[in-house]
Amino acid sequence: MDAKQIDALAQTIADARRTNKPMDVAGAIGGLSEADAYKVQFAVHDKICAGGADKVAGWKVALTLPAQYEPLKLSGPVFACIYQSGVRQSGAVFEDGYPLKPGIEPELVARISKDAPAGAAPYTADSIRNHIAALHCGMELVDNRYVDVMKMTGPGRIADNVLQAACVIGPEVEDWQKLDFPNLRGRSLLNGKELAKGSGSAVMGSALISLAWLANALNKHGKMLKAGDVILTGSVHPPAFLPGKGVARTEFAGLGGTEITIR
Numbered sequence: 001m002d003a004k005q006i007d008a009l010a011q012t013i014a015d016a017r018r019t020n021k022p023m024d025v026a027g028a029i030g031g032l033s034e035a036d037a038y039k040v041q042f043a044v045h046d047k048i049c050a051g052g053a054d055k056v057a058g059w060k061v062a063l064t065l066p067a068q069y070e071p072l073k074l075s076g077p078v079f080a081c082i083y084q085s086g087v088r089q090s091g092a093v094f095e096d097g098y099p100l101k102p103g104i105e106p107e108l109v110a111r112i113s114k115d116a117p118a119g120a121a122p123y124t125a126d127s128i129r130n131h132i133a134a135l136h137c138g139m140e141l142v143d144n145r146y147v148d149v150m151k152m153t154g155p156g157r158i159a160d161n162v163l164q165a166a167c168v169i170g171p172e173v174e175d176w177q178k179l180d181f182p183n184l185r186g187r188s189l190l191n192g193k194e195l196a197k198g199s200g201s202a203v204m205g206s207a208l209i210s211l212a213w214l215a216n217a218l219n220k221h222g223k224m225l226k227a228g229d230v231i232l233t234g235s236v237h238p239p240a241f242l243p244g245k246g247v248a249r250t251e252f253a254g255l256g257g258t259e260i261t262i263r
Contacts, residue, residue, distance in 0.1 A: 001036045010043030013160050017048070017145075020098060026151035029159050034075060037155035038221055044159070045081050057084040058112075058230035059218070060140060061210045062162045063154075064203050068238065072154030077204060077234075079214055080161040086141075087230060090170040090258045099143030099165045102242050102262055104195075105235030106186030106250035108207045109138035109169050116215040116225040123215040125208035129177070131215070131225060135207075137170035139250040139258040140232045142239045163239070167232050170250075170258030181206035185253040186236040191246040198237035207233040 009029055016023040032040065049055050063069040064077045094102070113133035116123060123131075143165035146152055157163065173179070184200030184207075204210040210233045215225050225231070242248060242262060251257030 001032075001039070006036065006039050006043050009040045009159065010047055013040070013044050014047040017160075020100070022100060022147045023145050023160075024147040025160065026146065026148065026153075026156060029156040030151070030153050032153070032155040032159055034155050034158065037158035040159040041080060041161060042221075044161070048083065055084045056081045057087050058082040058167065058232075059214060059225070060162065060164055060167070060232035061203075061214050061234040064210060064234040069154065072157070074154040077210070077213060078154075078158050078162055079217055080158065080164050082164060082167045082230060082232065086164065086166040088166050088168045088260070090168060091260070092166075092168060093261045093263060094141070094166075095263050099141060099145070101144035102165070102248075103142045103144065103163075103239035104188045104242065104248050104250055105140040105142065105237065105239055106188055106252060107138050107140050107232045107235050108173070108252075109136040109167060110134075110207075110211055110231040110233055111136070112225050112227055112229040112231065114227050118219040118224070123212040125206060125212050128208060128212040128215055132176075132211070135173045135176040137173060137250075137252050137256045137258050138232065139168040139170065139248075139260065140164070140235060141166035141168060141260065144241065167230055168258050168260055169230065171256040173255055181208055184236070184255075187251060188237070188240040189249045189251075190242050190244065195240035195242075196237040198235070200236060202236050203234035210234045
């Protein structure tokens with residue numbers, strides 16, 4: 001796919017996102033390869049952020065299990081950006097109309113302390129620890145913003161930022177270095193009713209493994225984790241789409257919770 005085609009597809013996505021209405025872009029971007037999908041994603045970032053309208057504040061890891069990425073015919077987990085406009089603190093309120101069809105996921109949020117450029121060896125779960133300033137309990141707010149999400153191919157989802165709507169940052173985790181990451185237990189609730197639950201092992205075995213994977217994946221695309229980035233490291237369960245409005249909460253047993261209100 002040449003640069004002109006990539007730019008045209010990115011414009012189609014950017015224009016559709018700005019309407020804040022259900023997007024009908026599956027046909028336009030359904031034939032993308034995985035490699036071209038990331039090129040389109042990066043081009044969309046440039047268009048959304050043009051003129052300082054927004055900026056890339058970090059990244060998310062998604063589709064961390066084979067059962068999630070294989071049906072979409074993807075080679076493995078994927079990543080997408082977090083816009084600064086989508087970074088919120090626990091207690092945030094989302095008004096009617098955004099997101100269009102919200103879902104929530106319990107995720108650990110990493111704040112990056114220093115850049116992670118490509119080096120002589122790939123990053124590992126051990127070496128990536130040196131790039132973490134803090135870990136927080138958090139929530140990814142996702143948005144099924146499509147007329148028919150089932151028509152969105154795996155590469156098509158990559159191109160449009162893999163449902164990302166917001167990164168909600170909750171309480172900081174003290175002594176995170178001592179966490180038993182694979183055995184963390186997380187769950188999602190709406191108005192006190194549990195919607196879904198899962199363990200930290202669903203995040204590629206550990207949030208540290210997923211963070212190292214992200215650092216290496218970004219390097220392969222000529223990018224990197226940067227000091228100050230916020231990272232959604234991956235969910236312990238697939239998106240829990242909300243059956244109604246109210247107070248949505250994600251929590252990790254023994255660590256704390258993160259809440260938003262959907263009006």
